Amino acid sequence: MRRTGDQVGVPELEPEVFDSAIVAVALTAGSDHRLVYFNEAFQELFGTRPEGVPAREGFPEPTAARWIVMMDEVFRDHRARQVTSPRTTVGTWPGAPGGRHFVYSCSPVVSRQHGPGVLTVAVDTTRQVEAARRVEHLSEERHEALQRYEALLSAVPQIVWLMKPDGAITELVRGFEEFTGSPWRPVIDEHWLSAVHPYDRRKLAKAWNEASGGDPSFFVCTFRLRTASGEYRHVQSRAVPIVRDGVTVEWIGATADIEDQWRNRLRERLLARVTTVTAAADVPQAFAAVTAAVVPELTDACVICLLPSPDVAAVGEGLTATRVASTAREGLPPVPPISDLPYGIGSVVQRVVDSRRPEMLTFPAGRAPAGVLPELSMEWLRTARATSLTIVPLVIDAAVVAYAVAVGCADSPPPGPADLALFGEVLHEVREPLRQALELQRTRHTALTLQRALLTPTPRVPGAELAAHYQPASRTEEIGGDWYDALVLPDGTVTLTIGDIAGHDLEAATAMSQLRSMLRVIVYDRRGTHSPARALSRLDRVTEGLGIAPLVTAVHAGLTPRPGGGWHAAWSNAGHPPPLLLPAGAAPRYLQSAHADLPLCVAPQLPRTTCHHDLSSGDILLLYTDGLIEVPGRDLSDGMAELAAHAEAARADGATLTELCARLLAAVDDRRDDAAVIGFRPLPQVLTAG
Template sequence: MTETSGHNGAVARVSDQLLSTAIGRAGVPMFITGAWDEGMPVLWVNDAFVETVGAGVGDLSVLGPNPLLSLVDEDPERDTAQQDLLEGRPMLRIVSARRRDGSTAWWQVSVNPLPSPDGVVRHWVGITTDVSEYVDRQAAQLASLEVERRQRADLDLIAQTTELLGDLEYPYALRDIVDLLRALVPWAAFYLNDDGLVFAEGVDVASPPSGRGRRHARYIPDSDHLDPLGDVPGAPEGVTSDIVQDLLDGVLDGPVVLRLDARYAPHSASGWLRRDLVRRVVEETGAVPGTVVVHAVAGRRRVLGLLVTWTGDEGLDAEASVEAFEAGLHEPDHVRTVVEVVARRAGTAIDNARLYAREHRLAEALQRAMLPEQADVTGLDVWTYYAPNAEHAQVGGDWYDVLQIADGTVGLVIGDVVGHDVEAAAAMGQLRSVVRSYAYELTTPGIVLDRVDQLVTGMRIPRSASMVYATLQHVADDDSWAVEYTRAGHLPPLLLRDGEVRQLDAAGGSLVGFGAQPRLTGKEVLRSGDVLLFYTDGLIERRDRSLKVGLEALVETSTRVTARDAAGVGEELLSRLADAPEDDVAIVVVRVPDPVGDTQVQSPSPRSRRWLLPSEPASIGRARHAVLRTCQTWGVSETASAELVVSELVANGVLHGWGNIALRLFDTGDGLRIEVEDSNPAPPVTTDGHPNRLGGFGMQIVERLADWGWRPAGSGKLVWAKLRSTAASEELGAARQTR
């Protein structure tokens, strides 16, 4: 008999037979086994166990030792469970077991020892509970979390890719994107279709917006010109169709799978890509690829290149791999989706970068073509500067001109057409031509502007414009210059004299084409050391201040100018006022040299100078003149060496480059640094001269006098040379003569 406590505190007596019947008919599967040393044979099971498992004591006895373990399909902690039973400890595990109908379920199994009076465990009692619903629910939650984690990782990868695509001037942008993709696939690479397929780690933004796209050769399938592929055993007979070229031509949308054991025409896109892929994948991974997936990197008008991924199918049958790809089983859906998004965004970014670069180069070339280079003026130091606003890809309307009208007579004009587009540039070009034609015919600025008004009114130029036109005539008796000027709605020129600044605000008038009254002409006289400054509003205009306040700032800054050369005056003003201009900037600085005062005190002005020279022989002489004047201003003694070096560097730019040539000079504190930039990316080469003709020794001269080097700059190159001191040059020359 068994005693239990009832609700009323009385002891209720339950017979052993009643207890046995209750346990046997309980809805929870239960069992009793023998000792561990005996193999834990099943001695008793209740009805629920038989109904659930489909086996009774007799059925289980034929399974041998530990028959319950034979029912278990999966238990990752089997060894731990057996150790618990061996040492007589209770065991609680969740295992996968077979149901009566042959299906599997998850069971929580609790086995507890039934010790004998002597303390030896000879029997075990077990209870099983079906927890399949809870396990499946937990598995579904974990799967959902895994999907969410993977999606977050994919979105993060795409975000990082987008960030890299935002800076395609970085030379390894595509390589870094591939490194990100290798979190999803074992190997990936970009190929751009620039004059045929090329392996790409970065983007050449100088290429046309939609790529050059030269086609690889196509061959008829039964052609005799086959790639034997001797390094690929078992290659099928015949030539496989050029699936890569079809993708490049837009015949296929892609992605496509490329078999690397097939035969392709040797000069076809598929043949070239196959050979390059096999070599690269083997070198980088040590694996022999069977197939790769090829995605199109498409621009607006055509396919710019390819994004190739290898999913790691080493040793797999290529035919089976193709079938798996067609069935959508070659790679996980999320991998294909991410790669397709990356390829699509890469194509758009590359196309946009190339389109922007093309428009920017076109705009800059057009602007430079419309801005004449300053003329050399005997007796005057003239410096000009123009910089378009970096925010505008279009051309601007600022312009200037320096005209050598006659011996001793110079015409200066600076103007501004409203707008930053091609229409503004066209209006600027028309105005420049009109002013030039009348400037050479007439001498008085007011009369010149009257004629310009009349012609512009008839031409119906759609944009309003302002300008200042001035003439400077040399007065031979006292080496002064007589200045006459007129203004059409433009900011007044400034006269800098002995630390004082005066605005030449006389002879003002309305904008060009709106002169209802005859234009006035103002007069002034320039003496030695005087500076005349012409400028456009981009030098002083800012969003956070009015134009009047900007003009006051220019006047105040000009009083502190210390430079004794026109280029130095311009550099001081730019460094203090135009570090980050919000509009186009054009400046013309005219200075009357002071032979006595210029040599007395060394100027503390910025130790850098810049000039923009046309690619023509006359620029070599202008560059020498600029260097000599700068060396004089800075007190640099190696003027002869500087003149030779700058002559050779600029001459190389004129002979072998194109476009404009930028000349920059820097006083580094321990020597003069000369930089010459042109549009030819080919590096300079030191030669032993040209056989049977003159020249070819330029870089040898530079090497004798300076340390030099070069680097890519924009779409061209920059060559630099740092002058050695005279003593160092003599020592180097003596050392070379002794060798």
């Protein structure tokens, strides 16, 4: 390439190389476009023109004005241009043939003899245009195919080449050696194809075979070509066959660098894909959307590992990570299943975390250095014949919260700087939704910790079996409002409470802890006979006065042993689902109240009702939250019927009360809400000798 003034990057050529070319070629010099060279094919198409005169004088016909304007633009900004719709010669110049159709392109060039100028290449399309006119009566599909064929007759003049049917190829406009760092080879062979990206060779061969096989048609293929620096850039080759007497005598084509356009389109696609992260319900789902977005366009496989937050990490222990998402391209072994087990990170990842800078490792196929990923992932790297690992930290709010590992496999080259920059851009784009997902996860962890700390084991009750079970929601945001409690009073009365606070967050979990504690105080410090309705009324007034919660439903029950055996149950229901009774010798039924009391925090001044029922030995009384019966899109009565059926089936199987409670929670497949259940069963009275 010659560097003259602002002509850097413009091809330098000797025009005589085009003497025998079958396409029309003309060379002009200077800003006035003096015609300094044209070959025989040009003369046949446009007639003899005077050399050495400006183009405006040598081509006075009005139809040449657009060509001259195009040459002005090419000479000014050094960018090639083309006209792909056929033009027609009118024959106004002496000796010029009329009625000939052609397409043409203009490229900036520099010649040693004439300096900067413009190279015009015109392709005679008369035969194709006339053929198209002759077959206008054919189907519309055939007509559109011909139009596409004509539109592609002119190739982008970057690296222009001419190829014979036997594979011999000539570079008409040089640029291959400068682009690839390798000399031009006169034959398409395996050495020539070695500059093509390994993953694109099959695609390139297939596209060529389809274009050249049978009736030759235009050829177009986008692939990656190795540059002189060793990196790969996307190029696009276009070629059209030259047919004479029904025989393809040669192909003329061009190969242009389209890396910038390709990368811009890829960036748009990737950023469009990662918008799904904003809809992610939890951290693993959010990170899975990221890995799915970058595979296979940027990397063969991608793994994301989550680091513990500072408030969760154990003090004094080495840093650990948990693999939360992984995706591999088609053709690689299936990725290992996700595991919640943490693993100790190695020195490489520690450097990345400390420096907050990406780090790349390259190694022989299948021989990744130990300790970078968990052993299960390392085994996958060996099977997939991994050759490179690029570790990229994900920084949110000045802290490294996770790191992504881009994996190159087999003969795939490591990602280049542009790939890493785009990968980093994708990770940067998802920082805000990931921050929200991580914050939601931390809130969930705190709420669960608080809730489980308060949901203490049920006490031992002489003469009865008592069990309870709690299960958080399967969705991250639904956590924190349900609770149960059981308390044995000094007189032997057992109190059971089940409740649900409006809201599913840390605030709801905090309110739950306050209500639970206050009800315990109210019940334990009662005056006179225990009355569930009186206890809930007092709790309602306190909750309303202190503004602890917006809305609370609850069932509070007191169970006292009867002198002759069995237990007496008294309960008050504040807008909660009714208790479920499984009589020892009858079908399950719900204990519906004749009068429905309002939830707490609605009207504290209204009186509340206490209901009564005697429990015999073997009866089971269940209090539960609505997470066991509410299913989106289904009637509440259906959920209640299913709960009763599951409870009856568990009892028929001989399940203990603890097993029965666990089975009721496990029966809900997609739990959108957290759920709790507490059960009470009187035991047969044991008679002792007096």
